[in-house]
Amino acid sequence: MVSPMYTVYVGTFIQLPATSSPHEEHQLAITRGALWVSSADGKIKGFDWSIASESDLQTLLKRHGWVVDGRGSRTSVGVKLVRAREEENEFFFPGFIDTHIHAPQYPNTGLFGSSTLLSWLQTYTFPIEASFASPASMPSLPPPTAYRAYSQVISRTLSHGTTTASYFATIHVPATNLLASLAHKRGQRALIGRVCMDDPATCPPSLIDTSTATCLRDTEAVIQHIDSLSHPSSSEGAPKLIQPIITPRFAPSCRPTTLSALAALAAQHNPPLHIQTHISENVHECALVKQQFPDANSYADVYDRAGLLTPRTILAHAVHLSADETRLIAARRARVSHCPTSNSALGSGICPVRRLRRAGVVIGLGSDVSGGYSVSLLEGVRSACLVSRLVGFLRGQHHDKVEVVEAEADQDKKQTDGKRDENDDVVSVEEALYLATRGGAAVLDMAELIGGFDRGMAWDAQLIRLGAFQPAALWGPASPVSPVDVFGAESWTEKVHKWVWSGDDRNVRAVWVQGRLVHGVEVDDPRWSARWNWVWGLVGLGAAWVVVRRMR
């Protein structure tokens, strides 16, 4: 059977418009109509927001010479139709972009006790990462734990609508290559980073690069493996889904020479490779960096001296940056991954997202599993909203009890010329959704490719179903499919808010990456698949007739 040339998506599309200014208030762009994606490269080739009825749709199909049944002819082109059903409160939304997640830590999700960063690393994280080493007897085979953890984390992130993830793996080459292969097979867009860590003062003996040279060699081995992965099978002309990313764990676990060597390795590629690391997550970590790098002016300066602050660098956390560091990061156009679930869970603090954005820093969201307790970026969206309301509590609204941190506020006024009021720190639902889509795309330097539904972008999308209202039974044990109750009078904006605050993976009906269905049940247009029911009905009747005849 010939593949259809296009898939036409029909229904309500919701996205966050691209913006050049962090001072603008983000709004949802809500449109209804049709959008078509080429099967050749998985990219959006066009859309028509004037389609308001079934006859409009038929006119559109006729105008393009499209026939909906997956087959074309000399005079027509076969297309496939996928609908978001209005009566089920379905809509298409850009896939989420997770700019910071540790794949090997996934089995530890929810396990952190009451620890903070440094004790958490020792107690929970290093042991599980060390277990990803290949067994000595068969050094070339990835261990089964890596297979289970990696295939599960890819499956779970996809099921939550994460179409792109920037993964930290471990120091181990076979397991890291496995992660890349699995993401490639499942069709998730991913940056895969072999973790580099070589300072014996801070790294456990079971989890350490023995030298800068072995660190570089192993990193290059992973890059080579990723380069060898084929283009997505369904779309030869499409951009590659899997890319390598240079991943020094964080300053305290790397020797300065290694940091510089890794920066050089990234720079020698064309375009330069992506880089990811952590910065200023926790006050004790900051103190450690000060002690370990006495010559540096700041934590950010450690990275800058090594050449690691580039426009393709993702810095996770950025909770405790000074004004100077913020300016430095903005000047280098390095990006920040905001990980609110993690920062709350490990008690690290609150990243002042609005302040950083006003200072010109590009920000996206990260789940930071398993410092973060959920792979869901919808949970990240919620969390980004919630903690930002507590920044306000810290800074102004609580003025009659908590002293405003005057020094900070002053620095801030100098940095920005916009007005400041007590809502200045509040991240709205719309802004948080922007961070999870367009913001994340910008953080990964992929703003042209993903994060929205612009023409030419890849179809990285999720079909969200809130469901029709299912009234509770008076007696029965009601178990609605959707965790969201839409009572019927809600606007689309209100429905999106309800999704954000009450929704979960049950609402993710389907997920596509670059046009390929990677999660959920793809729904053919029911009218078209029903077309052949009468044939099966006739076959059934005939069979019954034969049986009865024979019995007589």
Add this chain to the structure above:
Amino acid sequence: MVSPMYTVYVGTFIQLPATSSPHEEHQLAITRGALWVSSADGKIKGFDWSIASESDLQTLLKRHGWVVDGRGSRTSVGVKLVRAREEENEFFFPGFIDTHIHAPQYPNTGLFGSSTLLSWLQTYTFPIEASFASPASMPSLPPPTAYRAYSQVISRTLSHGTTTASYFATIHVPATNLLASLAHKRGQRALIGRVCMDDPATCPPSLIDTSTATCLRDTEAVIQHIDSLSHPSSSEGAPKLIQPIITPRFAPSCRPTTLSALAALAAQHNPPLHIQTHISENVHECALVKQQFPDANSYADVYDRAGLLTPRTILAHAVHLSADETRLIAARRARVSHCPTSNSALGSGICPVRRLRRAGVVIGLGSDVSGGYSVSLLEGVRSACLVSRLVGFLRGQHHDKVEVVEAEADQDKKQTDGKRDENDDVVSVEEALYLATRGGAAVLDMAELIGGFDRGMAWDAQLIRLGAFQPAALWGPASPVSPVDVFGAESWTEKVHKWVWSGDDRNVRAVWVQGRLVHGVEVDDPRWSARWNWVWGLVGLGAAWVVVRRMR
């Protein structure tokens, strides 16, 4: 068919032991064995934690003369068996107790934009509550919106394992009576409060008691209706499930004379009626109280002068209490409902739970829907943990950047003689689960009846299923039933942590209130129900034989 005399629950039971001291570290009590509940009154009559095998269980049954099939005889007693399956990571846990929830606001769950308390009341809350008035044409009938909202909120809270809830309704008698009847019918344990609000300066014309007299009259009408509700049908000798609660909305919406009259109304009952209201949620609200009650020493003092601070009083929020107010509340033995999801969502601030507990205040958790964005108390547990870690950030851990609020810390040292360190504010997973069960029971003055699995307590419980590990398929769209991934090596404590951080209503397999199944699918022992399969098999064979004979 005669009901079995007992239900015997078999498997792993997890609960939080009662404690007399808030200085103790809370630990999970994890036991395995059998526990039996009387069908007559729904109470726990005994347990045996030495049951470790199937033969132990048979010995127990034989010793008591129990026969498992729902029927008794002259020499034996019929019992029913319900198992928590180890291989599915199932366990029994006490039902959650929601000490603060606004039932009419349920349809607004997730709708609050970026508002804070006072604007939220005007924009979202008062309009929906006003819609619960009966239509003028049929004043005795509850409006359909009330029916939909109330039956849904009961169904949803039950599905999240909330066995007891203290509800705010609205000012309307028919709708409030409906809420009581619905909770009674569905078998949820509930306090039902008709909201009192009569200050024309702050209440909208569409939602106001016209005088103290009408407020009292309407409140009494609801009390009378609740008194008329029968005992739970399954258990005549059991405590009543539904109780009235006196509910002045909060100081700013009530005239002082009304506050006093309501306190007197509560006091004239024996035992005195429960009372619920709000306190010190938001700084602007606090300022309003100061302005409206210039003679009072504090917000808490307003309630104290009216006689509203009693051992059966639930004060929601308590975010901005002064040390004097804390002492006053502790002295009056009034209780606090901590609503972290709401306080974060509306940017109200953080209730210093540990500090209040050290000062002797009894605390439970509240969802505060729809200020809170979720009916789930598991979400409340998560949120209580998370915000407490940010209190720490505020007070000490962030010392190199944020000035510690010295005045507060000093007050604190005077109040308590325990040691203080930076973890003093952190609410552990175990403590948050305690607040959601035993803590909530104490807040409702029901510590003897609910919140744990002690002998003589009501069987208010949930059966949690984490599920066996379901490996992700390499290609397929995997949609595991449970949001929790238990990989297999986890201890029970770790499983409980995973439940807290990743679980949701999908993990609530069954819920009982006072011995009655009120949500989920009750599971008979499969071996016993399989016993009759051969009969049905024979009947089926016989029917097939007759059909074939006839056709010939």
